[in-house]
Amino acid sequence: MRGMMNTKLEFASDYMKGAHPDIIRRLTETNLLATSGYGSDAFTASAKEKIKKACQCGTAEVEFLMGGTQTNAVMIDAFLRPYQGVVAAVSGHISAHEAGAIEAGGHKVLTVEHVDGKITADNLRLYLENFYRDENHDHMVMPGMVYLSQPTEYGTLYSLQELTDIRGICDQYRIPLYVDGARLAYALATPSNDVTLPDLARLCTAFYIGGTKCGALFGEAVVIPDPDKIPHLFTLIKQHGALLAKGRMLGLQFEELFTDDLYLKIGACAVKEADRIRNALSERGFTLCFDSPTNQIFAVMENQKLEEFGKHVSYSFWEKTDETHTVIRLATDWAANEEETDALIDLLDQFKE
Amino acid sequence: MRGMMNTKLEFASDYMKGAHPDIIRRLTETNLLATSGYGSDAFTASAKEKIKKACQCGTAEVEFLMGGTQTNAVMIDAFLRPYQGVVAAVSGHISAHEAGAIEAGGHKVLTVEHVDGKITADNLRLYLENFYRDENHDHMVMPGMVYLSQPTEYGTLYSLQELTDIRGICDQYRIPLYVDGARLAYALATPSNDVTLPDLARLCTAFYIGGTKCGALFGEAVVIPDPDKIPHLFTLIKQHGALLAKGRMLGLQFEELFTDDLYLKIGACAVKEADRIRNALSERGFTLCFDSPTNQIFAVMENQKLEEFGKHVSYSFWEKTDETHTVIRLATDWAANEEETDALIDLLDQFKE
């Protein structure tokens, strides 16, 4: 293992590296300090305060969990009654890529069509109207909350207006709105984004601020602006096996991420390099898919070229477009740098369409 | 937060500090390396090989999870069919202290009486005999596996003979034996222990090697000597939200713990200091509870003395013995040192019985 070399350019995902150096430094400095467990330590307390401040929401409860699937499972379990399901886009992470974690908790994922990875207010309204119009709706799973991701699984962003409209529909049907922010730092760092942390705190019943893909070793911070809506979340976290004994590992990381606005800045280089890659792809004749302005880049590549490309670059398979073409995903991260982008762009010259 | 001082002697638990310095060093060195996710990295592969070697079990499957409650929930879910429950001591961790994680997976914990935290072969046999003797047993939850902890929640140890006997009964009833090794390093480092890792690999259907309480930041390594017994464990881990995106964090820690037999040695100082504390308590007239030879110390203290003691030492409440006395637990850990023990012993002079 020691001495292993990376011979490929690594653009497969945004969870391939460790953590922001400030976090590692802090872990090292505090390593032998003894603190109490399960998030009752001072690092965690401080991190919670900083997040509440960043969200301009002093009343919020903040809890730290270890990963995205886990966080979604806990929060959906916390919100729903047994006869309710969660409304999500067909492309939502919970719909297909969490190995049945939501169903294991007893809940159906009720899917609506997506547009570039997004639920539209119109589709949501239609879904809910049709549900309640059906005479037999009490023989069916009741829509009990709405789940969406910011940015979406397709790298796209909800605008403030779109989120506000969706919240309006949720209010009308009295159901909570929950936002999965696994890659939230990249949304916040995108120039065209107009949804801030305080906006999320105002519009969501709960949302999570992703750490794993945004500069932490691991960890997600759930924010619940009105904690009365979810009593005893701590016990539910424990029940899901999601309570870290050395909870300070989470507190410490998020304290660092919310010191000097690090979280707001950490995605900037990723988005900048992603933009450069998108431009380079366009200029070389590749078709870009979805209108993704964040750290994920989706492009179509001819299959034989892709085979060769894959020898030099680690990427993610997304889907087939036809027998001879494939959509691939490239992702940049908080540690993106110009040199690696340059190397990728140089390589793209060999694969021009 | 910065500048926080510990003014107490810290003996409340064995998960209060960070990780063994070798782990921190390794995390730092490899931090910006890009590796593939979900345990498909080379650190993880190497750690698995080392653990298989330490267990003298080349056929084993090894998987890494993040915490003990999580690991128990996943493994019990993996072993049991819906109509089966898990047999555990009343004092077993899964019986009361996991917030219903096992029941949330649909399974009943079937409790048997314990002796110093241990299931005895006789109690187990009796339980199983009575179950199948009951004419109505198919209206009841069928015992589908046996769960025990080494060391137990009372710090006691199963001998090789005891484990062998229990396995014999499991074989007779054709049910798996699963061992929770949250504090296994402390068992392995105890002079009177005669159960080795290869013994566990030979006697258990599965067991886990605890990292969180034994020198890692977090993490538990499940060992399944015959992996055919649990197909598709990976997907089940994912479903439980227990699959770490940056899986290498787990691999790297266990690779370090199984380099140069670190895991076999790491508990030694804890047990040595625990012995010194036990002796000091005895000499000062305190009653020790349970015959714990590992890193946990259980002692009775008069309530008013305890109130004063608690101002200087962080400990865990265990249970009341009567209106005026309490059993407390002190725990040492892999970073235990003579100075702290000395300070504790000095303090004990003031609280002599």
Next chain:
Amino acid sequence: MRGMMNTKLEFASDYMKGAHPDIIRRLTETNLLATSGYGSDAFTASAKEKIKKACQCGTAEVEFLMGGTQTNAVMIDAFLRPYQGVVAAVSGHISAHEAGAIEAGGHKVLTVEHVDGKITADNLRLYLENFYRDENHDHMVMPGMVYLSQPTEYGTLYSLQELTDIRGICDQYRIPLYVDGARLAYALATPSNDVTLPDLARLCTAFYIGGTKCGALFGEAVVIPDPDKIPHLFTLIKQHGALLAKGRMLGLQFEELFTDDLYLKIGACAVKEADRIRNALSERGFTLCFDSPTNQIFAVMENQKLEEFGKHVSYSFWEKTDETHTVIRLATDWAANEEETDALIDLLDQFKE
């Protein structure tokens, strides 16, 4: 099959015969009538009104389910949040005899010691006090409701004072009280009973009026005095597979049972014959167990005598008292008659202690 003869005296249980003749007659008369499904028919509506009247509780919601285990599973699922469990006597039906139905719904059964099958107010208070006194209680399953049976599994009865005390404790801890009335008709027909249907409606958050063991072919009627406490119960019943397509079969049976106070009278002959059997047993030197005044009789019999006795009488094994003696249960039912009791008493003469 046709021409099968019963050669034994049948005292094994109270669910061995069909239904009260009035029910069968009504089923026959209405058989080819077409009505709408799932309990939306007029029989069901009428039955609900009659039960609300009998309970002097016009605001109640009444729902009909098919069996006791099913009803308990649905109602406990309806009351509890995922982090909560149900407090029951060790001897409660849900504790051991429902094949894990409660755990399959994700909930732990939290057991307290019983006295003759009953939870005492003192035991309950102690349990709840100890729970909240434990510093780690939010790592444990929270007591979320109380379950008890009237009459109990041991045939004993809660007095009005006992139930009132228990409800007081439930109020103090703000948790619902749910009463399993699988054999409620026999309680209501027992001379010493002082708990009426209106009392139950006043003291319980929900309870069910047993039909299966009390003169119906099958069916249990759940009464929820304040339906706001359990929204969308209909959908939950459907989800549990507990919604009968031809719901009128339940409505019709309960309409008949609540016509001319049939349910209040139907248990009288059972209790009268049970009393005769208890007296006969006492007079012949048998030890009676528990202070059961209802339709269940518990007596100790020497094992060799029992083997012979069992050739003539169908009974239920209850438990062993020692190596040579067994507690058996005899049960009378709504169709009990003097002739069968006389035959049993005659037989007992041969088995005098």
Next chain:
Amino acid sequence: MRGMMNTKLEFASDYMKGAHPDIIRRLTETNLLATSGYGSDAFTASAKEKIKKACQCGTAEVEFLMGGTQTNAVMIDAFLRPYQGVVAAVSGHISAHEAGAIEAGGHKVLTVEHVDGKITADNLRLYLENFYRDENHDHMVMPGMVYLSQPTEYGTLYSLQELTDIRGICDQYRIPLYVDGARLAYALATPSNDVTLPDLARLCTAFYIGGTKCGALFGEAVVIPDPDKIPHLFTLIKQHGALLAKGRMLGLQFEELFTDDLYLKIGACAVKEADRIRNALSERGFTLCFDSPTNQIFAVMENQKLEEFGKHVSYSFWEKTDETHTVIRLATDWAANEEETDALIDLLDQFKE
């Protein structure tokens, strides 16, 4: 309630009436007989033998449950491991109309497109191929069984060839095939049907013979040709609250249905009258939907006409075709008669398209 009159023609469903008169007669005759509980009686034993004979499958296990949603939930729970889901048509009963019963058991329903309510072998093959081709398939719910209905929810029938092809694919992927026969009597009575009970026993891993909609008061008979595939089903049935205390009520009904081939004949009048209605609709210019040859009739009606029609006939709403038209379902049943059909046809003259 007494004296209630049906003023409408009743074609809303096939579960609106009681039971076949032979069943009612038998219930009455045997009412006061005492038998042992939970299906251990002689009626049940006899019914099981008769069903095994009708299926030409002497090795089969037969179990009786109370309703369709319940049966599906139990059987799917019996077949699947936690990481697996059930493949069903989007239009399958379990996909939307069981209030989340399958998800409550922890399992995802994996939907494939349907053609007239049927899964095609091609769609199934494609679904499975794509699943295993996806590199990330072990992050997704594994297809663990196939569910289909005969007849389907659209009243259509699988041919013997279609079922054989589907079974072939199931064999290739080593997953069980389960058939929901809620309305099986109507399939068996349809002239164009070529799938017999022995065929089902040969091709299915399990299937159920519907009673509720086919002449019983309630009840479904599960047939498992190779019982080794589902051990301890009895306990699972109990756990689901699906074990009837007076199990003989189920045994007796199915014994009657399988005496003198009653079950094979009972659907004939329903199909005959349904054919007459279909012809009458066609002749009057109504569009029929789906190629349903069984007891369900689907037709398009203009909304204003439908409002008037609904005053005279009880029907089921199926779906909207456009703003001005609706698909309705009419259903005939085992008690269908010419007079009611004639009355309906007379009425249709007023609503000609």
